[in-house]
Amino acid sequence: MGRLNNLCKKMIEFYRGDPARIQHFLKVHSFAQLIGQEEGLDEKTMYILEAAAYVHDIGIRPSIEKYGKENGSLQEKEGPAEAEKMMRELGFEPDVIERVSYLVGHHHTYSNIDGMDYQILVEADFLVNYYENQMKEETIRKSVSKIFRTETGKHIAEEMFYPEEFVMSETWAQDGLQELDDFIESQGIYIRQ
Numbered sequence: 769m770g771r772l773n774n775l776c777k778k779m780i781e782f783y784r785g786d787p788a789r790i791q792h793f794l795k796v797h798s799f800a801q802l803i804g805q806e807e808g809l810d811e812k813t814m815y816i817l818e819a820a821a822y823v824h825d826i827g828i829r830p831s832i833e834k835y836g837k838e839n840g841s842l843q844e845k846e847g848p849a850e851a852e853k854m855m856r857e858l859g860f861e862p863d864v865i866e867r868v869s870y871l872v873g874h875h876h877t878y879s880n881i882d883g884m885d886y887q888i889l890v891e892a893d894f895l896v897n898y899y900e901n902q903m904k905e906e907t908i909r910k911s912v913s914k915i916f917r918t919e920t921g922k923h924i925a926e927e928m929f930y931p932e933e934f935v936m937s938e939t940w941a942q943d944g945l946q947e948l949d950d951f952i953e954s955q956g957i958y959i960r961q
């Protein structure tokens with residue numbers, strides 16, 4: 769727990785003065801943690817997933833500093849080295865750093881998702897981005913059906929963006945009485961008044 773909290777605090781410092789970015793990665797972490805736990809990830813994979821969620825967008829700042837702009841591929845290019853440096857300073861294990869850097873370098877690539885940590889990071893990032901980017905329901909539905917794999921992730925998307933509504937028909941009371949009449953008739957029951 770200690771190292772993960774330290775990483776979270778370091779990321780808050782990294783994005784000092786930029787509450788939108790800070791709140792973005794905190795939300796992504798929160799969804800990732802919930803999905804990971806519900807999907808029964810083992811301790812090590814959870815640890816990697818949580819670390820990756822904190823640092824996944826670390827490439828944005830160096831991209832802007834270097835190129836004056838940021839996009840998915842620049843982030844993927846600039847992110848891993850920055851994540852590695854930060855995590856090494858905080859004493860993370862080399863194999864954890866290696867996997868997290870890989871995830872940072874690939875989290876905008878959806879064609880070759882090779883593990884639950886990767887899958888869940890992508891789902892959590894989408895759940896937050898759909899809202900932050902004000903995406904249309906139709907677009908959300910399409911991308912969820914294409915990209916989401918976990919039941920928990922799909923359920924959260926549905927509940928948050930397109931909840932199934934129970935629509936009561938306007939004639940429900942009449943329909944009910946009619947059904948009762950039909951039933952009584954079919955059973956040959958007579959009600960004496």
Ligand SMILES: [Fe+2]
Binds near residue numbers: 792
């Ligand atoms: Fe993100």
